[in-house]
Amino acid sequence: MIWIDDLLGYGKSDEGLLALLKKMLMTCADKGLKPNPKKCSFYLREGLWCDRLISGEGVRHDPCESPLFQICRLR
Known part of the structure; x- marks a missing residue:
């Protein structure tokens, strides 16, 4: 990319x-x-844009920005 x-x-x-x-x-x-x-x-190989990871394999949500990860990060 x-x-x-x-x-x-x-x-x-x-x-x-x-x-x-x-x-x-x-x-x-x-x-x-x-x-x-x-x-x-x-x-x-991939880039982060608007909380989405973009790569040759497509577009997916950033796992580090999922609600579950946010809860774990606050603890």
Whole structure:
């Protein structure tokens, strides 16, 4: 996965990721967007967004944010 600011992209291979990265950066440049380097991550296996884990396997809830875990954390 590639995460550029609030944009998320996924590729199935290294070549696919590089092509996607180029396309994402060119689109940002065309639209006058300047991504914040501190908010960019590359070659991720999964990422956390809005209490959901996103990966090549799909989207699932973050188990650390489940109500049961919250109760355990308070004790």
